[in-house]
Each structure stands twice: as C-alpha cells, then as structure tokens.
Amino acid sequence: xxxxxxxxxxxxxxxxxxxxxxxxxxxxxxxxxxxxxxxxxxxxxxxxxxxxxxxxxxxxxxxxxxxxxxxxxxxxxxxxxxxxxxxxxxxxxxxxxxxxxxxxxxxxxxxxxxxxxxxxxxxxxxxxxxxxxxxxxxxxxxxxxxxxxxxxxxxxxxxxxxxxxxxxxxxxxxxxxxxxxxxxxxxxxxxxxxxxxxxxxxxxxxxxxxxxxxxxxxxxxxxxxxxxxxxxxxxxxxxxxxxxxxxxxxxxxxxxxxxxxxxxxxxxxxxxxxxxxxxxxxxxxxxxxxxxxxxxxxxx
Numbered sequence: 001x002x003x004x005x006x007x008x009x010x011x012x013x014x015x016x017x018x019x020x021x022x023x024x025x026x027x028x029x030x031x032x033x034x035x036x037x038x039x040x041x042x043x044x045x046x047x048x049x050x051x052x053x054x055x056x057x058x059x060x061x062x063x064x065x066x067x068x069x070x071x072x073x074x075x076x077x078x079x080x081x082x083x084x085x086x087x088x089x090x091x092x093x094x095x096x097x098x099x100x101x102x103x104x105x106x107x108x109x110x111x112x113x114x115x116x117x118x119x120x121x122x123x124x125x126x127x128x129x130x131x132x133x134x135x136x137x138x139x140x141x142x143x144x145x146x147x148x149x150x151x152x153x154x155x156x157x158x159x160x161x162x163x164x165x166x167x168x169x170x171x172x173x174x175x176x177x178x179x180x181x182x183x184x185x186x187x188x189x190x191x192x193x194x195x196x197x198x199x200x201x202x203x204x205x206x207x208x209x210x211x212x213x214x215x216x217x218x219x220x221x222x223x224x225x226x227x228x229x230x231x232x233x234x235x236x237x238x239x240x241x242x243x244x245x246x247x248x249x250x251x252x253x254x255x256x257x258x259x260x261x262x263x264x265x266x267x268x269x270x271x272x273x274x275x276x277x278x279x280x281x282x283x284x285x286x287x288x289x290x291x292x293x294x295x296x297x298x299x300x
Contacts, residue, residue: 003251004300005163006033006065008155014144016137018129024074025141027148031156033298034066042070050138054145061149062156063250064300071141089121156300163295164245167255170292171241174262174285178234181269181281185227227272230265234285237262252299259293 013026039055050071058067096110116122129137241258244251266289270282 002157003160003164003245003248004156005159005298006031006156006300007159007298008152010148010151010155012144012148012151014140016140018133026072027145028070029148029152030068031065031152034064037062037064038066040068044071044073047071050141053142057142057146057149061153062300064252085121089115092118092121160299163298167292167295168245170288170295171238174288175238177281177285177288178231181278182231184275184278184281185231227269230269234262234265237265250300252296255296255299259289259296262289262292
C-alpha cells in the first residue's frame, strides 16, 4: 500500500451557467505538515454556509495536516450587468469632501475613480443568485471540491513515495552501522574480558567490600559490557519500520514512536560502549536516526 505525505497542492476550476450568464470559479487547496487536522478556509461572501460540508468532505480523504482552502469567482458578463449603489456613493462623496475641506494640506482632492473603488459601491447583478440558483451552485461547488481533494490526495501520495524512498535509504544506512557495531562487539570480547578481570582484581583487593557488593559490582560491569540486546532491538525496530511501510495508510505517528525507540537504543549503545570505535558508530547512528525523524515529520 502507498503512504502519504502531508505536503501537497491542487487547483481546479468549474463553470456555472444560469439565465444565459456564466460564472467561473476556482478552488485551491494546499496542505502542510501538522500534528493534527486543521483547516483554514477563504470563501466569498454569501458562501460561508458551505464551510461545514467542505470540511466534512476533507475528513473523508485526510487524517492529518494543516489545510488552506480558497474559493474565488470570476464572472465574465456585459458591463450592463454592473450595478452602482448610488445612495452609498453619495454618502461617501459628501463625507470625503468634508474631510478634504477640513484638512486640505493633508489629503489630496478625492477622485470619482477612488470613490467607485470603495467596497460595496459597485456590484454585479449576477452575484445576486436566487435561493434555487445558490443551491444548485453549491452542489456544483461540492462536486468540484471533491475532485480537488482527489488531486490533492494524489499529490500527497506522490510526495509520500519520495519520502518513503528517502526513509528506506536511511534505514539501510542504520542497518549497516548496526552490523558494524555488532562486529566491533564480537571483536572486543577478549578486551572486555580483560577489563572485567581487572575490575575483579581491583575489587578483590579491597578488604572493606562485602561479598554482596562485590557480586553487584561485577554484575553491573558485565551488563554494561554487553550490547547484544541493544543491537538485537535495533534490528527488530528496523524490520518493524519496513513492515509499517508495507502496510501503508496513515503511518506518521507509528514511525514517530518507532523513531523514539531507535534513538533510545542508540543512546544506550553509546553509554555502554567500552570501545572508541563503538562510540563513534553510536554517534553516527544517532545522526542517522535524527535524519529519519526529520523526514517522518512530513508523513501523514
């Protein structure tokens, strides 16, 4: 199965025709990574009622991410369809003249073009949809938006495949370092035995130490010298990561948890190391695991 990124972009337009007029519209949807599911919408005036249905549609396709959704209209009709609010224009004119006359040194003379550009002065008759037209247009918008979500989903899946390849490459490098650490541990057995014997001789020469304390110190030293469990768990975690990739679906949180487990084993390997090369490998493992963590922040 495929796995998805939380990064993607999609744009799609449509056309709504009524009374011989044409209203074009465009949806844009962009998503980025997030811990949860968050949607920010910019809808034209009069279409706020769509927000609930649009969000419900999105929840059918996505689980995580921050989404920015915008809807815009472009009505291309005759100039005769333009309507001017003359009452509003008259009020704006009177108030603007008053302000200018009171502050002639501060403001320039008002122009008709500036007044006409004021919000609400000019509108288009086609924007005044009937209730039935608004209902039909809303259904068209929902259908188009679902197609936008499918495109966005495809974009996120495509990006997810790229991230998956990057993660598999990092996992391969982690496994190589683990195998090197395993070989170092085998080669160091004689050295470890020597150090343990030295510790035994040092403790045995202390006449004040009790047999129980002597046994505890030796056991502790031997446990620190053995990194087999950490290396075995690292191997198991790597195999689990590949299983998660194979399962597909929503994997981001699973991989994030697994990354914590990988890092825990690498930290323990470093703290228990009795060899300089082993310590170096442990630090390289930590660096690779951090790269792994950074990549999975974009996975859904």
